[in-house]
Amino acid sequence: KATIKDFTVEGSITLDFADYPESTRATRSADAGVIAHAEGCDISGVISNVDISVVNDANGKMTGYVGGITPTAYTADSSTDTPKGTVIENCVNNGTISVGTEAAGIVATMGKYAVVRNCMNTGTITASGTTSGNAAGIVGKNDAGLVEGCVNTGAIKGTSNVGGIVGLNGETGQIVDCTSLGGITGEYRTGGICGKNTGSITDSAYHARVNTVEVEVTLDVSDFDIRSITDSDTNRTCTDTGGIVGYSSGIVRSCNNRGTVGYPHTGYNVGGIAGRQSGFMSLCSNYGKIYG
Numbered sequence: 553k554a555t556i557k558d559f560t561v562e563g564s565i566t567l568d569f570a571d572y573p574e575s576t577r578a579t580r581s582a583d584a585g586v587i588a589h590a591e592g593c594d595i596s597g598v599i600s601n602v603d604i605s606v607v608n609d610a611n612g613k614m615t616g617y618v619g620g621i622t623p624t625a626y627t628a629d630s631s632t633d634t635p636k637g638t639v640i641e642n643c644v645n646n647g648t649i650s651v652g653t654e655a656a657g658i659v660a661t662m663g664k665y666a667v668v669r670n671c672m673n674t675g676t677i678t679a680s681g682t683t684s685g686n687a688a689g690i691v692g693k694n695d696a697g698l699v700e701g702c703v704n705t706g707a708i709k710g711t712s713n714v715g716g717i718v719g720l721n722g723e724t725g726q727i728v729d730c731t732s733l734g735g736i737t738g739e740y741r742t743g744g745i746c747g748k749n750t751g752s753i754t755d756s757a758y759h760a761r762v763n764t765v766e767v768e769v770t771l772d773v774s775d776f777d778i779r780s781i782t783d784s785d786t787n788r789t790c791t792d793t794g795g796i797v798g799y800s801s802g803i804v805r806s807c808n809n810r811g812t813v814g815y816p817h818t819g820y821n822v823g824g825i826a827g828r829q830s831g832f833m834s835l836c837s838n839y840g841k842i843y844g
Contacts, residue, residue: 553628553636558597561586565602567618567651569609582606582616582653583623583660590659592628592636595621595643602647609652616653617660617692620645620675625662625697637665637697645673655679656692656719657706664724666697673702673734678709685712686719688747689734694718694725696751704732713747714738714798716758721802725751735761739790741798743827744811750831752803753796760811763793764843766818791820794827795840804833814843 567582583589586600600620617623625638645657654660657673668691679687686692689704693713704716713719716732732744741748744758792798795809804826814822821828824838 554593556587556593556595556598560599560601562601565604567604567606569606583618585619585622585660587622589624590622590638590640591626592638594639596641598643600645600647604647604649604651606651606653618649618651618653618655619660619692620647620649620657620673621659623660625659625666625668627663627665635665637667638662639667639669640671641667641669643671645675647675649675650678653679654686654692654719656688656690657704658690658702660692661686662691662694662697664696668697668699668702670701673704673706675706677706680709680711685710686747687711687713687738688715688719689717689732690730691718693720693722694727694751695722696724698726698728699730700726700728702730704734706734708734709737711738712740714742715746716744717756718746719748721746721749721751721753723750723802727751727753728755730756731759733759735764737763737765738798741792741827742790743794743797744809745807746797747799749797749800749804750802752805753800753807754803754805756796756807758795758809758811762795762811762813763790763819764812764815766815789819792827793819793822793844795824795838796826796836797829798827800826800829800833801831803831804829804836806835808837808839810839812841812843816843819844
């Protein structure tokens, strides 16, 4: 099993959308990080002071994955009796990421058996393209792995599934003992810890601000039942904003929010713990101010 450990990287990475022929831009993607791809390896003690950005993408059409440490963390030998999940521990991202793709401070997307533990993001993460979702301080999309003991202090801004720790937490994904202290801004499914949760979030806390400025967004018709849509639903405003999670159909247990959530008279489904939920919630506390 490969091991990558104990080094610091300085500099910048620029993704130039003009490098792609215009005829293929709709089907091409760009991935970026200090480590290009991680599959079944151990990564520890890596510090990134690398800024990552996209140029010549005025319409926000670029797709792909951008992570401060690595864009992807997958499992080697997943079809065998001894799968080797990627383990990322004690890593820090201090770089600024400003792209139109899926983005996060540590890893953009991680698969089954992957672990991200005791990592920290201090950088500002902006994923504001028209195709971008799953923006977060630590992991953009956690399909079925474990995110444990991580801290985010950076500001996070995205379109949908925007969270301080994880953007989208899958059905068997776990978020345990994590803390976020950075401001979060998103359009659909925005939370202090997680944007959209179908797995579990336990023993985690949020201490800053979620959507406390007025957010102007485009209409996402997937958030509405067309049979009951009204004129007010077509207003350009954010939906599903929570101190811990924007939308949850999974488990939220023993979490607390001390941050301010929402903007006065703006947005749908705003809550101290969850903006909207259809799952299980217990032993959670909200101490923050809620507006909506």
